[in-house]
Amino acid sequence: MNTDLVKAHLNLNAVLVNLEDLVVYDEEMAALSKNWALSIQFIVRNGPRAHITFENGKCTVGRGRRKRPSIILYFFSPRHLVRMFDGKAQPVLLKGFTKLGFLLKDFPKLTARLEHYLKPTPELLADKKYLALNTRFTITTAAFAVRELGLLDPVARAISSHIGNGVVLMKVNPEGPAAMLRFQDGGIEAEKGDTAKPMSAMLFRNLKTANDILNQKLDAFTAIATGDVMPRGRIGMVDSLSLILDRIPLYLG
């Protein structure tokens, strides 16, 4: 198994997707990006492809290729992409030389803010607004990472292949954030948001509990007994999902 390949998929398809919510819930980032009208295509040789589109104050992140991107960033290998996410390498700009100012000045502000929200400290988590956004991004990253690991990580793939059909909901009660994983005939799709009729659910009492569980600071067995985490529905699905969630730190430490 190529660890860098898995990391590349996770970074492009599970981390970057949080930009969609960053420009919604962070006022400064919303203001920064509201007039952006461009798209970025990421191409990794022997690796994943993804694209980001900014339009009408909205950000959309997608897998694969998009038509006529404004900017194309090329990476020689999954390792190259991983090093860029670690701040140790630069991409090759294949298209969008006129957008160099955006790439060097504006876009990094957005990614730096995302990084800020994804690297919590106890002090930062004491702030309610930060806790809310960090938890939202953590749930989204977890859901989308499960999808990637279910495709690429051999152990996760073996686990997910035995998960029955249906939607597993991860949700902070009472009003979210929430994310869903749709298992269907061996395939997995992740999406943000809630559903009224999941096949199974992992419900968190509040933001703090969700944050602690998803960041491996609290064991789920204890939290279930205290009612801080409430699994419902097909428990075997939740059980299997938990095993895959446990594998995320192997790649996104």
Place this chain on the structure above:
Amino acid sequence: MKTYTYKKSVALFKRAAKVIPCGIYGHLSPAPLVPATDYPFYASRAKGARFWDVDGNEFIDYMCAYGPMVLGYNDPKVDAAAMKQLKSGNCITAPAPIMVELAEHMVDTIAIADWAFFAKNGGDVTSYALMTARAATGRKKIVLVRGGYHGVAPWAQAAGHPGVIDEDHSTIMYVEWNDFEGLERLVNEHPGEIAAFMATPYHHPTFVDSELPAVGYWSRVEALCKKNGIVLIIDDVRCGFRLDMRGSSEYFGFKPDLACYCKAIANGYPISALVGTEALKTAAAKVFYTGSYWFSAVAMAASLATLKELKRLKAPELMMARGKKLLDGMIDIARSHGYTLNVSGIPSMPSVYITDDESLMLHQDWCAECTKRGVYFTSHHNWFISTAHTDADIKKTWNVVDEAFKVVRKKYGM
């Protein structure tokens, strides 16, 4: 009907969580109880088919300590035998004579047994069975049924569980339950490499229905194993003495080479056993395998008394009949509320699910509502019937079941 609360259980759990990993670990963890907050966490005492939690709530127990309780909690004959042995000695530098007496009794009782080896838990003897098979055949590979439970040793846990590494499964191969052709294919693909095929007498995984063996399945498996020099191991830890005193393999009409026992063997006293055929006795003797408390004479005395009492009561037939009566009544009550209660497995160890809601949330709520009214039902594990469950218990259970259906019907409708 009054519903229970669990203030003291919760308080005790909070203390426990500070000093014990996950508060209550393993199969007694509250985690698979849904919702966990509707269940008691700690028991203060037990008698017959009932237990009382630390809040003073009384439950008719359909989990029977997850199987060990088979004659009722604190059975006087079993306890008297254990106490008598305790006064003579328990863990001593040399084994007590009761060990020989128990082994002889098991050899006389279990159809395939020419010898018996004692340990403490089911997992001790499933691992010992694999080692014995490997010692006897000189082969490495083991075939298991996917989803089957054989304890918590790394080889027995599914890949991906914390603490389990890929190498733990390097010699383990899986087939689906009842898939004789799949097993035959594996055997043909690995000639001379498979030491053993281990399975439970029937398939009783958690979270889903139990499945009985298909007609002819076991006889074909037995013949395939014999033809290819593969040791056939039956894990009778959960079913043992609840289907047939002679072994669950007799109930299904086949003869394994090794059989693992625990749970119902001593009515709650800690002991397990591997029994086997004469052909494997030398291999079993060569495997060095032991534990600090495996010669505990008290548990052996309890086991001997339990097995005698089970035989006297014709316990498997009795538990089957009681289970059938209970379940038939429950199915009728469910139907009267417009619900379908599906029962699989065997009546003394039924897997019960309400099938009207695919997500099982309705089923979980119904089990929890029953439990809060004094009938302890888990929603994702087979239940157990003991000889101590009485007609009065069954009648009370039906009343609670009826009310619980009314409650869930209000919430979910039809």
